[in-house]
Amino acid sequence: MSKIRENLPGPADGQPLPAEPLTRVYEVFLQPTRNEPHVQVGSVNAADDQMALDFARETFGRRQACAHIWVVRRDHLVGTVYGEDFMERACDRGYREARGYQEVRRKWEQFRRKGDVDEYQKDDLKEAF
Amino acid sequence: MTSRKLSKPADLPDDLRPILADWLLAAADDVFLLGHRNSDWTGLAPMLEEDLAFSSIAQDEIAHAQAYYLLVSELTGQPPDKLAYGRSPVQYRCAHLVERTDDFDWARAVVRQFFYEHYGWLRLQRMVRSAYQPLAELSGKIAQEEKFHLEHLDDWAVRLGTGTDESRTRAQRAVDKLWPDALCLFEPVDGEQRLVEAAIFPSAGCDIRRAWFEEVSRVLDRAGLTVPSADGMDRSSCPPGGRRGVRSESFGELFAELAEVYRIEPDARW
Numbered sequence: 001m002s003k004i005r006e007n008l009p010g011p012a013d014g015q016p017l018p019a020e021p022l023t024r025v026y027e028v029f030l031q032p033t034r035n036e037p038h039v040q041v042g043s044v045n046a047a048d049d050q051m052a053l054d055f056a057r058e059t060f061g062r063r064q065a066c067a068h069i070w071v072v073r074r075d076h077l078v079g080t081v082y083g084e085d086f087m088e089r090a091c092d093r094g095y096r097e098a099r100g101y102q103e104v105r106r107k108w109e110q111f112r113r114k115g116d117v118d119e120y121q122k123d124d125l126k127e128a129f
Numbered sequence: 130m131t132s133r134k135l136s137k138p139a140d141l142p143d144d145l146r147p148i149l150a151d152w153l154l155a156a157a158d159d160v161f162l163l164g165h166r167n168s169d170w171t172g173l174a175p176m177l178e179e180d181l182a183f184s185s186i187a188q189d190e191i192a193h194a195q196a197y198y199l200l201v202s203e204l205t206g207q208p209p210d211k212l213a214y215g216r217s218p219v220q221y222r223c224a225h226l227v228e229r230t231d232d233f234d235w236a237r238a239v240v241r242q243f244f245y246e247h248y249g250w251l252r253l254q255r256m257v258r259s260a261y262q263p264l265a266e267l268s269g270k271i272a273q274e275e276k277f278h279l280e281h282l283d284d285w286a287v288r289l290g291t292g293t294d295e296s297r298t299r300a301q302r303a304v305d306k307l308w309p310d311a312l313c314l315f316e317p318v319d320g321e322q323r324l325v326e327a328a329i330f331p332s333a334g335c336d337i338r339r340a341w342f343e344e345v346s347r348v349l350d351r352a353g354l355t356v357p358s359a360d361g362m363d364r365s366s367c368p369p370g371g372r373r374g375v376r377s378e379s380f381g382e383l384f385a386e387l388a389e390v391y392r393i394e395p396d397a398r399w
Contacts, residue, residue, distance in 0.1 A: 023176070044178045047288070054281060058182035 026052035027077065029070040030060055038070055046071075135329070136262045138203050145327055148320035149261070150204045151222060152330065154212070155318050155372050156252070157197035158223035161213060163245060164190030165387055166227065167238065175235055182281060186242070189274050196267055203263070210399075214391035218384060219374040222318055226310035228371070228379045236289050236299035237307070243282040244311040247344050250279050251337055260328040283348050290352025301354050308357040311345075312338070316372040 023045040029038035041060045046052035052071040061069060135141055141149065167187035174180035198209040205212075226245060231237040253275060256268035289300040315338050324330040333340065346356045369375050 045176060046178065050284065051288070054284060055178035055182060057277070058185055058281075059178055062185060 023047050025074040026056070026071040027074050028052075028056040028060055029072070030056075030064075030066055031068040031070075032065040034067050038068070043074065044071070049073075134262055135260050141204075141261065141329075142327070145323060145329065146204050148318070148323055149329060150201050152318045152321060152324055153197050153201045153204075153264075154220075155222035155224075156256075157194045157201065157212070158221050159227050159245070159249070160190040160197070161194035162223050162383065162387075163227040163242065164188070164194060165383070166229075166231065167242065169233075170235075170238060173233070183238075186278050186281065189278065193271050193274075196271070200263055200267065210391065211395070214388040215395055218376045218380060221374070221376065221380075221384075222372050224310065224314045224316065224371040225377040225379075226307060226314055228377045228383060229307065229310060230379050230383070234299060234303065236296065237303040239282065239285045239289060240300060240303035240307055242278075243286045243348070244307060244345065245314070246275065246279045246282045247341055248311070248314040250275055251333070251341055251344075255331050255333055258328075258331045260331070264329070286348050286354075287352040290349070290354045297353070300352065304349065304354055305357060313370050315341070316370050318372045 024047075025043050026046055026049075027043050028041050030041045031038045044052055044055040044059055046055050049071065052073075053069065056069050056071050057066075060066070138146065164187045167183060167190065170180070171184045171187070172180065174183050194213070195209065198212045201207070201212055202209045226241060229241060231241060250272075253268050253272045257265055257272060259265040259268065286300070289296040291297075321330065325332050342359055349356045371377070
């Protein structure tokens with residue numbers, strides 16, 4: 001521990017806490033690259049919008065890819081209530097889920113990695129012309 | 130003035146090389162000591178988010194110092210660690226402002242960094258135009274980070290000035306206390322004019338102290354803080370100070386702590 005630090009004054013006793021909070025919670029959404037969606041990465045305390053952006057940039061933007069940041073005051077977010085969840089369905093409607101599409105990209109990339117695509121296209125072209 | 134590009138140490142005129150080394154040490158020592166001072170706030174800043182931000186700024190400053198020491202090392206052949214830790218106090222070239230303790234008064238830490246950032250920014254604007262290419266390139270990279278430091282510190286200066294009575298009082302006290310040191314940031318190292326003439330440290334093309342005063346005043350006005358007198362701004366030179374090896378009384382304690390580990394085994398390989 002720094003010797004200089006030993007001079008640190010302790011918190012003053014008996015000081016009343018401010019009635020209004022000095023800071024508010026902002027949720028932070030980070031976009032890693034321009035082609036990707038913003039994803040919530042955490043939250044910061046800040047006195048105003050500008051400070052929230054500044055803190056978000058310092059806290060979350062420095063050590064990972066970051067093209068863009070949104071900050072939103074948590075009390076400005078409107079959300080559903082757990083337990084009154086209308087999205088929880090009574091009947092099985094699994095057939096309505098478009099789950100298959102989420103897999104397409106992954107499968108396609110896997111396919112492409114194998115180099116099979118080029119082979120396939122070569123054959124394809126042979127047949128067509 | 131010369132328009133010739135100097136792309137490596139060997140391209141520099143022999144008589145300018147030691148002056149440039151000395152001048153680079155001033156830039157390096159400033160941010161090295163400031164970074165060290167500010168790192169004392171790690172874990173103690175007013176709020177977690179600022180703790181991260183201020184520590185990151187401190188870390189940036191030390192990285193910048195390391196880069197400057199490397200440039201000096203290329204000129205003098207001395208290893209960077211020795212330059213950073215192994216000189217005697219009179220060989221340091223930092224300004225007195227960066228040596229000052231803040232006594233863990235947040236306002237003073239903010240104002241110290243705020244004054245420095247505006248000075249550092251003006252200096253960088255000249256360095257990016259340097260005829261010495263390694264310096265111009267490095268300065269361009271450093272400026273990208275310093276831009277955010279400047280914004281961050283301007284923001285804090287205004288925040289403290291327009292915050293509570295206590296934050297305002299403390300900020301004003303810090304401004305008044307550090308003002309004389311801030312004016313001496315512009316003290317030249319010996320021979321600096323020669324670097325200006327060689328466009329290695331290109332001329333600002335204006336009164337650089339006046340430019341600093343106007344920038345700082347603009348922010349302090351916005352913060353509702355009183356700008357101390359401009360008397361002394363127009364001095365062509367400061368009395369011999371940090372840039373010429375005269376150390377302030379704050380230096381001893383700081384240096385003892387800073388070089389404590391290095392001194393145990395100066396030749397240790399890390």
